[in-house]
Amino acid sequence: MTSALVFLAAEEGHKENPLVPPWPEVVIGLIAFVIVFGFLAKKLLPTINKVLEERREAIEGGIEKAEAAQTEAQSVLEQYKAQLAEARHEAARLRQEAQEQGATLIAEMRAEGQRQREEIIAAGHAQIEADRKAASQALRQDVGKLATDLAGKLVGESLEDHARQSRVIDRFLDELEEKAEAAR
Numbered sequence: 001m002t003s004a005l006v007f008l009a010a011e012e013g014h015k016e017n018p019l020v021p022p023w024p025e026v027v028i029g030l031i032a033f034v035i036v037f038g039f040l041a042k043k044l045l046p047t048i049n050k051v052l053e054e055r056r057e058a059i060e061g062g063i064e065k066a067e068a069a070q071t072e073a074q075s076v077l078e079q080y081k082a083q084l085a086e087a088r089h090e091a092a093r094l095r096q097e098a099q100e101q102g103a104t105l106i107a108e109m110r111a112e113g114q115r116q117r118e119e120i121i122a123a124g125h126a127q128i129e130a131d132r133k134a135a136s137q138a139l140r141q142d143v144g145k146l147a148t149d150l151a152g153k154l155v156g157e158s159l160e161d162h163a164r165q166s167r168v169i170d171r172f173l174d175e176l177e178e179k180a181e182a183a184r
Contacts, residue, residue, distance in 0.1 A: 144169030 147169060
C-alpha cells in the first residue's frame, strides 16, 4: 500500500511524503492539544482527584470501621468466653454443693432412721416383756386357781385360805420353772 501512495504522489507531482503533515498543521495541532490538555488539567483533573480522594478516604474509613468493629467483636467475644467460663465454674460449684448437701442429708436421714428403728425395737422389747409378765401373771393366777380347786377336790377339803393358796401356787410354779430350765 505504501508503494501505491508513493506512486500516486509521484504522478501528481508531489515530492513530499504523504505521511508527514505540513508544519503549520502540526503547530496548530500542538496548540489545540495544549489548550485541551490545559483545560482538562485545570477543570477536570482536580474534580477527578477530588473524587478519587473521597473514594480513598471512604475505603480507608470503611477499613478502619471494619477493624474497629472486628476489635470490638473480639473484645465482646473474650468477655462472653470469660462469662461462660465463670458460669460453668459456678455451675460446677453449685453442683458440688448440692451433691455434698445431698450426701449430708442422706447421712442425717439414715441416722434418724437408725435412731427411730432403735426406739421402735426398744419399745417393742419393752412391750413384749410387759406382755410376757402380764401373761405370766395371768397364767399363774389361772393355774393357781385350777390347782387349788383340783387339790381341794383331791384332799377333800377346801383350800380357800388365800395365804396358803398363794404359797402352794408359788411353790408349784417355781418347781415347774426349775424343771423347764433344767430341760433346756
